[in-house]
Amino acid sequence: xxxxxxxxxxxxxxxxxxxxxxxxxxxxxxxxxxxxxxxxxxxxxxxxxxxxxxxxxxxxxxxxxxxxxxxxxxxxxxxxxxxxxxxxxxxxxxxxxxxxxxxxxxxxxxxxxxxxxxxxxxxxxxxxxxxxxxxxxxxxxxxxxxxxxxxxxxxxxxxxxxxxxxxxxxxxxxxxxxxxxxxxxxxxxxxxxxxxxxxxxxxxxxxxxxxxxxxxxxxxxxxxxxxxxxxxxxxxxxxxxxxxxxxxxxxxxxxxxxxxxxxxxxxxxxxxxxxxxxxxxxxxxxxxxxxxxxxxxxxxxxxxxxxxxxxxxxxxxxxxxxxxxxxxxxxxxxxxxxxxxxxxxxxxxxxxxxxxxxxxxxxxxxxxxxxxxxxxxxxxxxxxxxxxxxxxxxxxxxxxxxxxxxxxxxxxxxxxxxxxxxxxxxxxxxxxxxxxxxxxxxxxxxxxxxxxxxxxxxxxxxxxxxxxxxxx
Numbered sequence: 001x002x003x004x005x006x007x008x009x010x011x012x013x014x015x016x017x018x019x020x021x022x023x024x025x026x027x028x029x030x031x032x033x034x035x036x037x038x039x040x041x042x043x044x045x046x047x048x049x050x051x052x053x054x055x056x057x058x059x060x061x062x063x064x065x066x067x068x069x070x071x072x073x074x075x076x077x078x079x080x081x082x083x084x085x086x087x088x089x090x091x092x093x094x095x096x097x098x099x100x101x102x103x104x105x106x107x108x109x110x111x112x113x114x115x116x117x118x119x120x121x122x123x124x125x126x127x128x129x130x131x132x133x134x135x136x137x138x139x140x141x142x143x144x145x146x147x148x149x150x151x152x153x154x155x156x157x158x159x160x161x162x163x164x165x166x167x168x169x170x171x172x173x174x175x176x177x178x179x180x181x182x183x184x185x186x187x188x189x190x191x192x193x194x195x196x197x198x199x200x201x202x203x204x205x206x207x208x209x210x211x212x213x214x215x216x217x218x219x220x221x222x223x224x225x226x227x228x229x230x231x232x233x234x235x236x237x238x239x240x241x242x243x244x245x246x247x248x249x250x251x252x253x254x255x256x257x258x259x260x261x262x263x264x265x266x267x268x269x270x271x272x273x274x275x276x277x278x279x280x281x282x283x284x285x286x287x288x289x290x291x292x293x294x295x296x297x298x299x300x301x302x303x304x305x306x307x308x309x310x311x312x313x314x315x316x317x318x319x320x321x322x323x324x325x326x327x328x329x330x331x332x333x334x335x336x337x338x339x340x341x342x343x344x345x346x347x348x349x350x351x352x353x354x355x356x357x358x359x360x361x362x363x364x365x366x367x368x369x370x371x372x373x374x375x376x377x378x379x380x381x382x383x384x385x386x387x388x389x390x391x392x393x394x395x396x397x398x399x400x401x402x403x404x405x406x407x408x409x410x411x412x413x414x415x416x417x418x419x420x421x422x423x424x425x426x427x428x429x430x431x432x433x434x435x436x437x438x439x440x441x442x443x444x445x446x447x448x449x450x451x452x453x454x455x456x457x458x459x460x461x462x463x464x465x466x467x468x469x470x471x472x
Contacts, residue, residue: 003402004468009127009412011087012080012419012436013370015179017063017136019422020093022070026109029099031136032147033063038428038443047187048198053143060445062423062430067439068449069420073117075451076420079437081124083457084464088126089369089415090117091134091179094160101138102145102156111167118171128172129369129415131232132161132216134179135425148205151288154212161216165223173227175220176306176369177213180234181206182263189255196284203285210266211293214300230304231267232369233260236354238309238347242316242332251315261361268305268362270298304412305358308370309397312337312350342374342432348396355404355411365410370417371397374424374432377454385438385454394460395471402468416460420451436460 017033024030035052036042037059044050055061069076080088094101096110121128137147145152161177184202188194213231220227237256241248257275265273271294280287313324313331320332325343337345351368358366373393377385394416405411421435430441436457441447462470 004405006467008467009087009129009367009414010464010467011085011089011126011129011413011415012083013089013129013415013417014069014091014420014422015131015134015136015418015425016091016093016096017066017134018418018425019066019069019090019420021064021066021068023061023064025070026096026113027099027107028093028110029095029101030139031093031095032139032142033136034061035139036061036063036428038062042428043426047191049191053139062428062445065445066423067420067441070113072449072451074120076437077117077120077124077126079451079453079457080126080419083419083436083461085124085126085419086464087129087174087413087415088121088419089129089131089176091131091136092164093136094133095136095138097163098138098156098160100140101160102141104159106163106167114168115171118168122171127174129174129176129367129413130164130168130172131176131179132164133157133177148208149201151208154208154215157212158215158219161212162219162223165216165220165227169224173224175216175227175229176232177216177229177302178209179232180308181209181213181232181267182259183234185259185262186234189259199283200285203280203283204287206263207287207289207293210263211296213267213302214270214296217300217302218296228303230306230367231264231302233264233305233307236260236307236309237357238312238350238354239331240312240314240334242314242334243318245317247317248315251317255315264305264358264362266297267302268364270301302364304365304367305362306367306369307354307358308417309351309354309368310371310417311340311345312347313345340373341376344374346373346393346396348400351397351400352404352407355401355409356407359404359409365412367411367413367415368397368401369413369415371414372417372434374434376431377421377433377438379438379440379452383452385452387454387456390434390436390454390456391459394456394463398463398468398471 023034045052097106118128188199217229220229241252314334322333324333373390418434420437421433421439424432438452440450
């Protein structure tokens with residue numbers, strides 16, 4: 001008997017802004033991610049602490065070429081097919097379809113590109129899982145309207161989403177609205193002295209995204225009742241109390257309510273949770289919520305829960321002597337875990353735990369749509385890449401998923417991040433590699449862009465071919 005159910009979706013994940021490149025080709029407009037430089041200024045610009053609206057000649061912007069997936073997608077999809085993918089998660093660049101973001105008519109070149117991409121997937125028997133907004137908002141919407149702080153964004157996104165559902169009807173059935181939509185609620189904990197006004201604005205912009213997502217879900221179901229639309233949450237309920245002090249336990253509960261359940265409850269249950277007023281009072285938030293918003297949220301609940309899982313974190317009320325690294329995992333180190341080169345804890349048991357917690361709370365199908373190990377890989381002279389550490393990581397997490405399903409969790413698919421090496425979102429590096437496929441490109445943008453199969457490529461191919469049974 002197979003470890004995983006028949007029809008389980010095995011695949012991998014990329015994002016347009018980290019893979020496509022061709023940042024102004026085919027009529028595409030400039031996006032927020034296109035203004036993120038490599039180097040020390042990247043994070044301040046990304047978090048909006050350093051305002052950037054134009055490009056600078058003395059800086060390198062990794063997204064402008066990325067790994068050139070825009071021109072190489074047929075080659076890359078063929079490699080995915082060789083691994084045996086049944087699902088491929090990617091995103092649509094909003095500005096390829098609407099260069100400014102507020103046009104009425106889409107850019108036909110953008111439509112043609114994505115139709116060709118999804119048709120290529122279909123040719124190989126691969127189901128696209130498509131994210132509508134993966135952190136890349138058309139720059140014009142930022143400059144003209146202030147991005148998601150402005151309620152007009154709900155209408156712009158709704159028009160964009162409807163265009164996608166109609167243009168790619170019959171080619172795409174699995175959709176995600178916003179990537180890691182809850183991340184703004186975590187930023188305040190990562191940046192000392194994060195302005196209180198920014199926090200209040202973050203809650204309002206998220207409300208606009210929740211409403212936009214709900215409207216998109218409704219529209220997707222109207223266009224094709226078979227469409228499956230999910231939310232995508234950054235991380236899961238996988239923060240641990242550092243000690244058994246009840247105050248640590250209560251602190252973790254508070255962090256999960258704010259960072260995870262506040263968002264997931266709205267999207268899966270159609271209303272703000274009971275603890276939302278407590279959070280609003282804490283941060284001085286007075287949300288602009290219309291009666292129409294309430295109806296939209298009620299009627300636009302998602303069909304599945306998807307999330308990214310890389311590692312776990314700890315929280316404590318006690319003094320901390322040693323902290324962990326990683327994008328969203330700042331806090332005390334867990335003494336029971338090992339950590340990666342970039343400071344991420346290695347915790348497959350946390351995946352099983354988070355899957356159970358999500359399923360217990362929402363009773364909706366789940367997908368793990370990001371999971372992987374960022375590491376420095378070495379391309380050998382003979383074109384091989386030996387990455388036993390990545391095999392060990394993925395193997396342990398596949399076993400954790402198997403255990404969660406044995407617990408009774410309804411898990412439908414797995415798309416490790418990024419199945420092909422790509423530009424790191426947090427650092428803009430190429431050195432931080434996740435893929436089963438090596439891309440010859442360096443942090444400074446040099447390299448041939450040639451693809452090479454890593455040892456993990458062949459391991460994952462075997463894992464898929466045996467439906468998770470052979471993990472040797």
